[in-house]
Amino acid sequence: MIRLEGLTRSFGDLHVLRGFDLEVATGETVAVIGRSGEGKSVLLKHVAGLLQPDSGEVWIGDEQVTGADRERVRRLRLSMGYVFQSSALFDSMTVAENVRLALRRHGTPAAEIEERARESLETVGLGGWEGRYPAELSGGMRKRAGVARAVAPRPTYLLYDEPTSGLDPVTTSMIDELVLQLKEDLRATSIVVTHDMRSACRVADRIALLREGRVSWLGTPEEIEHTDDAAVKAFVEGRRDLWPDD
Amino acid sequence: MAAVAGRTAGFAVDVLRATSEFRTWWPQLATQARRIGVDSVPIAMFIALFTGVVLALQSSYAFTGAVPLYFVGTLVGKTIILELGPVLTGLVLAGRVGANIAAEIGTMRVTEQVDALEMLAYDPLAYLAVPRVTAGLITFPIVVAFAVGMGIVAGWITSTGLLDLSSQEFVRGLRMFYRPFDLRYALIKSASFGVVVTSVGCLFGYTTSGGAEGVGRATTRAVVVACMVILVLDAFWAVVLL
Known part of the structure; x- marks a missing residue:
């Protein structure tokens, strides 16, 4: 379970999060949607402990991320996987070395590392590309x-x-299928930050709209189609004139 | 200024703390020692070669008629060992090594690779800073030793080839005021320069923000600050050790 309680975070005069609450049940996938610059990535970095909130709490299972010491946060991260918007692959390493680095830190036995790295790359359709460097891959492959x-x-x-x-x-559809497949295989508790409505409806059990620093709407992909919420409708239909602020 | 000093001190403490992550930084050490030390030997030798030549010629020019010519060996040896070997090498490596480190880590910072290291549960300072600073501490004195050797050999060849000085006279001058402490002094200075150049590069790279422009800014600052600290440290060691 991931629980976010009353998260606030400002950068100077810019108040990005203003009391964000969300609970993601074990094994559930919640998509957080919102306009560009609303603070979706900032929110995710708070969950991972990469940023600390001005106030509020982040709970991963029974452990609190906010205020935890460095060692505890690092231990918590051993149970997390983070897919960066920019991929953030280590460009001095091959694709396989990137995966092996992750496995080594997680204490995977040396004899299994090679096999597990190959398996992971095959799962995402990159079998045969192990020896390539990130600069040699397309955006989707990265x-x-x-x-x-x-x-x-x-x-x-x-x-x-x-993602x-x-x-x-x-390629978007391929990534969506991958997210669904991993949800099935790993039964992981996931948060997907996106502004791609189709993608959110495909992969998520519930969708949260981040607006003005808090969750302004929360519901299932089915509910989103019948909601009267103006912001959600504007987002779903891609209509700026319906957006409440405009 | 106080904020910068505080940030630097905090960074130094964090790097020291990260040395306990032995399994993270140890495998990187050989690679960094090669990149920081071995790859710097040619440029350090090149500079020392011409420094030795010029020193021999300039000292003979200054001594003509007033001081015995074998003092060329003394001046070349003392100057190269005590000052020019360590300081010139340090300044050049501030450009070569310090800029490289700041640009590399700065690029990793702005492309979220440092965050990725954190998310893989690595301590980024143990992975990035500790092996580089350790490599600087170990390899700078070795590079400087090569440079000192080259500078003296260049001075000797110049003295025997272009000046009216025999090898015996040059060596006589070289040995006249030489003390084993001279070499220790040079190596201590060099080790401190190695730590400064690498840790300043790491600090500015690690705290980079603002995309490509930020990386450029961090790189320039790393070189300028490292050069300034080297000159301050040079004076510090002279006051403390001589």
């Missing part, structure tokens, strides 16, 4: 390599930061 690195240690919690942004519809 995203998939980032997913392979995040899921190779079989984490309990998965955090996806815009389909900047990708063509076919």
Whole structure:
């Protein structure tokens, strides 16, 4: 379970999170949608302990991330996988070395590392690309390599930061299927941050709209189609004129 | 200024603490020692070669008629060992090594690779800073030793080839005021320069923000600050040890 309680965070005069509450049940996938610049990535970094909130609490299972010492946060991260928006692959390493680095830290026996790295890359459709460097891959392949690195240690919690942004519809669909497959295989508790409505409806059990620093709407993909919430409708239909602020 | 000092002190403490993550930094050490030390030997030798030549010629020019010519050996040896070997090498490596480290880690910071290291449960300082600073501490004195050797050999060849000085006279001058402490002094200075260049590069790289422009800014600052600290440290060691 992931629980966020009353998270607030400001950068100077910019109040990004203003009391964000969300609970993600064990094994559940929640997509957090919202306009660009609303603070979706900032939110995810708080869950991972990469940023500390001004106030509020982040709980991963029974452990509190906020205020935890460095060692405890690092131990918690051993149970997390994080897919970065920019992939964040180590560009001085091959794709396989990126995955192996993750496995080594998670205490995978040396004899298994090679096999597990190969398996993970095959799962994301990158079998045969093990020896390539990130600079030699397309954007979609880098995203998939980032997913392979995040899921190779079989984490309990998965955090996806815009996993389909900047990708063509076919690759987007491939990534969505991958997220669904990993949900099935790992039974991980996941948060997917995205502004891609189709993707959110495909992969998520519930969808939360982040607006003005808090959850302004929360419901299932089915509910989102029949809601009267103006912001959600504007988001779903891609209509700026319906957006409450405009 | 106080904020910068505080940030630097905090960073130094964090790096020291990260040395306990032996299994993270130890495997990186050989690679960093090669990149920081071995790969720096050619440029250090090149600079020392011409420094030795110029020192021999300039000292003979200054001594003509007033001081016995074998003092060329004394001046070349003392100057190269005590000052020019360590300081010139340190300044050049501030550009070569310090800029490289700041740009590399800075790029990793702005492309979220440092965050990725954290998410893989590594301590980024143990992975990035400790092996580089340790490699600087170990390899700078070795690079400087090579440079000192090259500078003296260049001075000797210049003296025997271009000046009216025999090898025996040059060596006589070289040995006249030499003390084993001179070499220890040079190596202590070099080790401290190694720590400064690498840790300043790591500090500015690690705290980079603002994309490509930020990386450029961090790189420039790393070189400028490392050069300034080297000169301050040079004076410090002279006051403390001489």
